[in-house]
Amino acid sequence: MNYKANIRPAWVVLVLLMLFTLAFALVKTSDDTPAAKIQPETEKPLKVDLTKFKNAQENETCLKCHGQSKYTYENPESKKTVTKRMYSELVMNRDVFYVSNHREFKCTDCHSEDYATFPHAGNLRMETKANCIDCHGGDEKYAKFKFEQIEAEFQASVHSEKHSEDFTCWMCHDAHTYKINARTNEVLKETIVYDNMICLNCHGDFKNYQLLTTKLKPNLLKKHEWLPNQASHFTHVRCIECHAKNEDTLVVAHHVVSKSQAVRKCESCHSKNSILYASLYKYQVSEKIQKEGVLKGLLTGEATSIGPDKSNTLNIISLIIFGLTILVIMIHAALRIKK
Ligand code: HEC
Ligand code: HEC
Ligand code: HEC
Ligand code: HEC
Ligand code: HEC
Ligand code: HEC
Ligand code: HEC
Numbered sequence: 446m447n448y449k450a451n452i453r454p455a456w457v458v459l460v461l462l463m464l465f466t467l468a469f470a471l472v473k474t475s476d477d478t479p480a481a482k483i484q485p486e487t488e489k490p491l492k493v494d495l496t497k498f499k500n501a502q503e504n505e506t507c508l509k510c511h512g513q514s515k516y517t518y519e520n521p522e523s524k525k526t527v528t529k530r531m532y533s534e535l536v537m538n539r540d541v542f543y544v545s546n547h548r549e550f551k552c553t554d555c556h557s558e559d560y561a562t563f564p565h566a567g568n569l570r571m572e573t574k575a576n577c578i579d580c581h582g583g584d585e586k587y588a589k590f591k592f593e594q595i596e597a598e599f600q601a602s603v604h605s606e607k608h609s610e611d612f613t614c615w616m617c618h619d620a621h622t623y624k625i626n627a628r629t630n631e632v633l634k635e636t637i638v639y640d641n642m643i644c645l646n647c648h649g650d651f652k653n654y655q656l657l658t659t660k661l662k663p664n665l666l667k668k669h670e671w672l673p674n675q676a677s678h679f680t681h682v683r684c685i686e687c688h689a690k691n692e693d694t695l696v697v698a699h700h701v702v703s704k705s706q707a708v709r710k711c712e713s714c715h716s717k718n719s720i721l722y723a724s725l726y727k728y729q730v731s732e733k734i735q736k737e738g739v740l741k742g743l744l745t746g747e748a749t750s751i752g753p754d755k756s757n758t759l760n761i762i763s764l765i766i767f768g769l770t771i772l773v774i775m776i777h778a779a780l781r782i783k784k
Pocket of ligand 2: 504507508511534535536537542547550551552553554555556574575615616620621
């Protein structure tokens with residue numbers, strides 16, 4: 446019996462597999478190459494293809510200064526080119542802006558055209574900015590978001606009651622990064638982290654918080670000491686699950702209530718009638734019901750256990766392991782048959 450001839454099919458399969466992996470890796474990396482046409486002065490290569498956005502070229506006139514940590518201009522008196530450090534709060538990330546809700550906008554749709562001149566005129570600082578409702582109110586196209594109802598809930602919230610004028614929708618919906626998640630993102634965990642970061646950006650940031658109040662920022666970890674596995678809870682549920690009054694008609698509750706009304710009982714979530722079905726999983730569950738019928742929707746997936754983990758990475762890894770197992774079995778069988 447010739448041993449070499451027996452082992453050949455296995456080698457062929459292995460070499461093919463390696464070639465396939467290599468080709469896949471190459472295709473993956475060529476996806477990441479930045480757009481060549483517009484070459485902004487960035488420190489890191491861009492992930493976003495700026496040529497896809499009709500206003501990108503014009504926005505570069507602002508982003509050449511506001512898009513990185515330094516900017517240059519010609520001093521009109523000395524005629525010298527000066528390089529200065531940009532204030533970190535005024536630096537914007539293109540990759541994040543161009544996936545946000547308002548990615549198709551020009552900077553000057555929301556900001557005065559007068560910003561085109563530098564140094565910017567001092568009175569521009571006083572410019573009033575349009576609010577969400579100014580553009581979205583009473584518009585059929587956005588009816589599904591229920592802007593009017595959100596506005597009313599927000600007006601009744603602790604934030605609005607205690608700070609009225611200074612606390613606007615923009616405080617939670619960063620003008621340059623806000624992107625809808627809860628109704629579009631399939632990965633529940635990402636939505637939880639995204640939504641919680643909105644709150645933590647202020648409640649976890651001394652400087653941002655102190656812009657609004659002279660009261661010292663409470664230590665969140667201490668204030669939630671009664672909750673076991675804090676880290677796990679903060680990544681598996683949203684702050685608003687415990688802190689906002691949930692309404693059936695809204696995908697995301699906006700009525701943040703005072704701390705005395707926050708959910709504290711474990712059974713509120715850790716039970717068959719978990720409030721999470723009506724809040725965190727509301728969108729997923731209602732979509733499922735629409736697609737598969739009531740019974741199925743409630744008896745499978747989201748409805749049977751709290752904290753579904755729809756991790757794509759895990760799915761892919763298990764697929765790869767499954768594929769490899771089949772392959773090993775095939776090679777083994779091939780060798781046996783030859784023998
Ligand atoms: C030459 C660099 C440069 C360019 C170009 C530039 N900016 Fe600025 N911008 C700055 C600097 C520096 C500041 C902070 C100092 C100040 O407020 O003048 C600033 C401040 C701002 C502020 C904050 C003002 C405040 O304090 O409230 C806004 C908003 C702004 N710029 C928008 C724009 C827009 C929109 C464009 C494009 C139309 C633009 N900028 C173009 C350098 C630039
Ligand atoms: C959808 C409207 C909108 C668009 C589009 C927009 N901005 Fe803004 N921008 C705002 C609002 C509102 C604020 C004030 C945020 C606040 O008060 O917290 C702001 C604030 C700023 C500031 C001050 C720093 C800060 O974050 O508070 C700068 C600088 C700025 N914008 C630059 C730009 C540039 C450059 C672009 C274009 C790439 C742009 N903006 C596009 C609405 C917008
Ligand atoms: C200057 C007018 C203007 C302001 C102010 C404004 N928007 Fe928009 N918004 C628009 C327009 C126009 C679109 C549609 C953009 C598109 O289709 O590319 C949009 C899109 C959206 C979308 C839909 C995204 C999608 O993919 O369906 C949401 C949600 C949204 N805005 C929320 C807000 C919120 C929240 C605020 C306030 C924090 C706000 N907008 C402020 C004009 C505005
Ligand atoms: C205390 C923080 C906070 C404030 C203030 C706030 N929002 Fe929100 N909003 C959120 C969070 C968190 C989400 C969930 C984001 C996601 O996952 O899509 C959200 C989502 C939304 C959505 C998308 C809802 C959907 O059906 O998909 C809209 C529209 C919206 N907010 C409008 C507003 C308007 C208008 C205001 C001001 C009247 C406002 N928000 C003020 C935190 C806030
Ligand atoms: C499991 C429910 C639950 C979750 C999740 C939760 N909280 Fe709380 N939180 C509470 C309760 C209950 C209190 C009241 C504690 C007290 O009065 O001693 C509280 C208190 C607070 C307070 C008031 C602190 C003070 O004493 O002034 C803030 C602010 C707060 N939480 C923010 C958050 C933020 C931000 C998140 C998300 C990262 C979050 N919470 C997640 C239940 C929760
Ligand atoms: C821009 C900053 C900012 C953001 C963003 C923000 N908050 Fe607050 N929040 C405050 C300030 C300031 C107070 C203190 C109000 C006071 O007592 O003066 C507060 C108070 C609270 C309180 C305590 C109310 C009480 O009874 O004393 C809760 C609960 C709370 N926030 C929850 C949230 C949640 C949940 C989110 C996210 C959906 C959020 N906050 C986002 C600034 C913020
Ligand atoms: C707002 C809803 C909510 C409330 C209230 C709540 N939990 Fe949880 N809890 C969750 C979710 C969601 C998970 C994650 C479940 C999973 O991993 O599948 C969790 C996980 C846990 C875990 C497991 C942690 C881990 O790391 O695996 C324990 C223990 C726990 N909770 C105890 C409690 C106790 C005790 C209380 C009351 C003091 C409480 N929970 C209140 C939603 C909640």
